[in-house]
Amino acid sequence: MTTAEAGERPVSEVLGVPPAAHKARDRGFVLVLALLTSIALLVLAVLLIDTAIDGVPQLSLSFLTSFPSAFPAKAGIESAITGTLWLMGVVTFVIVPLGVASALYLEEFADGTRLWNRIIEVNIQNLAAVPSIVYGILGLAYIVRGPLSLGRTVLAGGLTLALVVLPVVIITSREALRAVPPSIKEGALALGATRWQAIWRQILPSSIPGIATGVILSISRAIGETAPLILVGAATFVAFNPTGLDSPFTALPLQIFSWISQPNDEFRMLAAAAIIVLLVLLVILNAVAITLRNRYQQRW
Amino acid sequence: MATSKATSDAAGPNAESVFGPARRRIGEKAIAVALFLAAATSVVITVGIVISLTGETLAFFADQAVSVSGFLTGAQWTPLFSDPEFGIRPLVQGTLIITGIALIVAIPLGIGTAAFLSEYASPRVRSALKPTLELLAGVPTVVFGYFALTFFTPSILKGLLGMDVSVFNGLAGGIIVGVLIVPTVASVAEDAMSAVPQSLREGAYGLGASRRQVTVRVVVPAALSGITAGIVLGASRAVGETMVVLIAAGQVPTTSLDPRNPMETMTAFIGATGKGDVPTGSTGYKAIFAVGFALFVITLILNTISIRFVRRYRQVYE
Numbered sequence: 001m002t003t004a005e006a007g008e009r010p011v012s013e014v015l016g017v018p019p020a021a022h023k024a025r026d027r028g029f030v031l032v033l034a035l036l037t038s039i040a041l042l043v044l045a046v047l048l049i050d051t052a053i054d055g056v057p058q059l060s061l062s063f064l065t066s067f068p069s070a071f072p073a074k075a076g077i078e079s080a081i082t083g084t085l086w087l088m089g090v091v092t093f094v095i096v097p098l099g100v101a102s103a104l105y106l107e108e109f110a111d112g113t114r115l116w117n118r119i120i121e122v123n124i125q126n127l128a129a130v131p132s133i134v135y136g137i138l139g140l141a142y143i144v145r146g147p148l149s150l151g152r153t154v155l156a157g158g159l160t161l162a163l164v165v166l167p168v169v170i171i172t173s174r175e176a177l178r179a180v181p182p183s184i185k186e187g188a189l190a191l192g193a194t195r196w197q198a199i200w201r202q203i204l205p206s207s208i209p210g211i212a213t214g215v216i217l218s219i220s221r222a223i224g225e226t227a228p229l230i231l232v233g234a235a236t237f238v239a240f241n242p243t244g245l246d247s248p249f250t251a252l253p254l255q256i257f258s259w260i261s262q263p264n265d266e267f268r269m270l271a272a273a274a275i276i277v278l279l280v281l282l283v284i285l286n287a288v289a290i291t292l293r294n295r296y297q298q299r300w
Numbered sequence: 301m302a303t304s305k306a307t308s309d310a311a312g313p314n315a316e317s318v319f320g321p322a323r324r325r326i327g328e329k330a331i332a333v334a335l336f337l338a339a340a341t342s343v344v345i346t347v348g349i350v351i352s353l354t355g356e357t358l359a360f361f362a363d364q365a366v367s368v369s370g371f372l373t374g375a376q377w378t379p380l381f382s383d384p385e386f387g388i389r390p391l392v393q394g395t396l397i398i399t400g401i402a403l404i405v406a407i408p409l410g411i412g413t414a415a416f417l418s419e420y421a422s423p424r425v426r427s428a429l430k431p432t433l434e435l436l437a438g439v440p441t442v443v444f445g446y447f448a449l450t451f452f453t454p455s456i457l458k459g460l461l462g463m464d465v466s467v468f469n470g471l472a473g474g475i476i477v478g479v480l481i482v483p484t485v486a487s488v489a490e491d492a493m494s495a496v497p498q499s500l501r502e503g504a505y506g507l508g509a510s511r512r513q514v515t516v517r518v519v520v521p522a523a524l525s526g527i528t529a530g531i532v533l534g535a536s537r538a539v540g541e542t543m544v545v546l547i548a549a550g551q552v553p554t555t556s557l558d559p560r561n562p563m564e565t566m567t568a569f570i571g572a573t574g575k576g577d578v579p580t581g582s583t584g585y586k587a588i589f590a591v592g593f594a595l596f597v598i599t600l601i602l603n604t605i606s607i608r609f610v611r612r613y614r615q616v617y618e
Contacts, residue, residue, distance in 0.1 A: 022510040029512040030420055036412025037429065040482040044436045047447045054450070101338030109332050110339070122607070124342050129533065129603040130596065131540025133567050134349060136574065137592040141352040145580055163345055170342070196328050217438075224440030227542035227567070231574035231588075253442045260446050260547055268450055275443050282438060290431075 051279075055272030063273060067239040068255065072266035077274050080255035082241040083154070084223050084281070087251055090158020091165065091222045096215055098162075099169030103211075106170070107177040108199055128167035135164045136231030144232055152233040155245040160228050165218040172217070176210025177203060209296035216289040220282050226253040252278045353596055356589030363583050371590070377553035377564075379587040380573070390553035391591060394470065394563040395539055398549060401474025401559060402481060402538040407531060409478070410485025411520075414527070417486070418493035419515045437483035445547030448476040453548065463560065468550030470559035476548065477541050481534040488533055488606075492526020492613050493519050525616075529609035536602035540595065542567040566595045 066076025102124075110117040139160030143150055150156040180203050188198035229251055237258070238250040252274060259271035361368055366386045374387020413433070417426055453472040457463045465471060496519050504514045520527065550562025551572045564572075570588050578585040 022512075026510050026512045029515075030416075033412050033416040033420060036409050037416045040409055040413065040436060040479055041429075041432055043479045044432070044439070046451070047439070047443070050447065050451045051443070098338050098341060101335045102342065105332075105335035105339040109335055120339050120343060123346050125607055126600060126603050127342055127346060129536055129599065129606075130349070131537075131542070131567065131599055133540065133542045133570055134353075134592055134596050134599075137570065137588060138345075138349050138352055140574065141356065141589070142348055146352070166342065166345070170339075194328055196331050220438065224438070224442070226440065226442040227546075227571055230571050233574075253440055256446065257442050257543070257547070260442075260449065268446075271446055272450075275446060278440065279443070282440075286435075286438065 051272050051275050054269050055276045058269050058273035068237050072270055075270055077255055079238045079241055080250050080252045083249035083251040086154045086242045086249060087158045087161060088219055088223055090155060091162045091219055094162035095166055095169045095218060099166055100173050100211060102170045103173035103177055107174050124167050124170055128171060132164045132225050133227040135160055136228035139228060139232045152248055153246045154242050154249045157229055157232050157249060160232050161222040161225055164225055164228055165222045169214055169218045172214025173211045176207040176214060179210055180206045209292050213289045213293045216285055220285040224253060226257050229254050353589050353593040356586050357593045360586035360590040365583060375555050379584050390555050391564060391566045391569055393555060395565040397559055398470055398474040398477060398545055398565055399535055399538040402478035403535055405475050405478025406481045406485050406534050409482045411489055411527060413486040414489035414493055415515055418490050419519060433483045433486060441541060441543040444476050444480055445544045448472045448544055448548035452476060465560040466562050468562040470549050470563040473545045473549030474559060477538050477544050481537045484537055485530040485534040488530030489527045492523035495613060496522045525609045526613040529606045532602050532606040536599045540567060540599050542571050546571045566591050
């Protein structure tokens with residue numbers, strides 16, 4: 001459309017409606033957008049309230065300190081909590097060195113024009129979107145059975161979950177490293193530091209809050225994952241705490257899933273109570289991450 | 301000069317006297333190699349996924365009970381029966397129906413949320429809404445499964461809407477998966493809308509357009525490739541979502557198109573079969589890998605499309 005044409009047409013034709021009607025339509029449009037935005041949040045609110053109504057009456061000290069049982073009144077989640085804590089330990093131990101090292105390589109060392117570096121980048125992007133159950137299949141074939149043959153142990157479960165969240169750790173760590181201005185590194189290099197000295201003494205310390213935030217959020221994603229653990233074959237009826245990396249285990253999301261699968265309503269109430277415990281754990285982790293981000297992150 | 305990589309041989313003290321002996325660079329090389337190896341693990345993981353899936357999938361098709369054409373076109377999926385049938389169509393169909401329902405829910409909610417956040421929300425509202433959406437994204441999917449089965453189906457679908465649905469049904473699964481992927485769609489779409497240059501908006505305002513017209517006719521079309529990327533990524537998450545459908549949609553592979561009935565998706569089959577103690581090498585065990593392979597390929601295609609679209613809007617505006 002040329003400007004000459006537009007000049008000859010009435011305003012209402014160009015804009016669709018006379019200007020006076022704009023205000024009403026605009027207001028309606030904002031309301032629709034606000035409504036669409038609030039629906040998902042409303043579902044979240046209803047979910048939390050419904051779970052609280054079902055689960056809170058079941059919460060008690062004995063629920064937290066008992067093992068699963070065939071009798072709902074006696075059943076608890078001690079072994080599920082300890083199992084989840086063990087998994088958190090294994091996941092952290094794997095993803096921190098591997099994730100940070102990968103991020104450092106991609107941000108500081110890799111020459112982005114080289115083919116293999118591009119392959120690594122695209123690959124990580126793709127891995128981040130692979131369904132977690134596919135990692136479960138990998139865990140089943142290669143970690144539980146096959147080459148590693150670790151069996152259905154804490155170590156196998158933790159390694160599988162670490163694989164699920166590794167791409168996320170790499171991506172968030174890269175963002176944290178990128179947030180450090182190049183002038184910091186250039187200053188260090190100009191003073192005669194080697195590349196690694198600049199990274200180790202300047203860039204890495206400045207980006208630790210950002211990296212830690214990413215790691216904690218990844219851990220909280222890992223401990224909510226259920227599907228990979230189903231395949232790795234964590235048992236759902238474990239009446240003892242894990243004693244080591246080679247111990248059989250269960251975990252909170254699995255215990256929840258197993259209780260939901262029971263047709264008995266009393267067990268479903270227990271599932272709601274266990275969900276509350278899991279959500280509280282996640283909220284604590286997220287609060288730590290947000291505090292770290294807000295308090296220690298440097299503004300450049 | 302002895303230093304191999306010095307960028308300039310400037311006058312003054314020679315590089316070695318300032319930086320120390322060149323030997324230290326060996327350590328630097330070793331570190332670079334170690335970091336490269338760490339980064340390469342991600343490729344090893346992908347290779348591991350591909351090899352483990354293809355290996356068992358080939359073994360699956362080598363099985364006498366299975367034929368490739370029967371797998372792709374058969375309408376019966378009963379791998380654990382004594383006279384098993386291996387037609388993947390019911391599983392693919394269940395996945396497509398549930399993903400379709402999820403997208404019908406997530407597209408308007410996700411784009412509406414993105415437009416609201418990008419074009420209307422004040423900084424204060426934004427800073428409250430975005431973490432809440434992240435919270436929604438952070439709730440474990442098993443919790444959504446619980447919600448779909450114990451609240452959404454009995455209280456909303458049956459109670460409030462008076463629908464005649466089964467205890468396990470595809471509709472509840474699809475709708476809840478849709479809510480689950482709203483943060484994914486919204487955050488990618490919002491990134492794209494925020495990346496639309498301010499000058500385009502100002503140009504439209506200058507021509508007398510209202511805020512709504514700017515949003516609908518300028519920002520959304522300009523951000524279309526990013527919005528598409530968000531939708532495709534959301535679809536990929538819906539296809540791969542396991543717990544909600546495993547819990548709420550049932551485990552009945554069916555060719556029925558009615559979402560009020562129970563149905564089984566590819567992911568739910570993998571979860572339900574993997575739950576039991578499937579012996580290594582049995583046809584049921586191999587079937588997990590064959591379905592997983594199909595799932596992996598579908599999500600890989602969707603992810604690649606999504607990455608392409610994101611790259612397109614980045615190229616245009618950044």
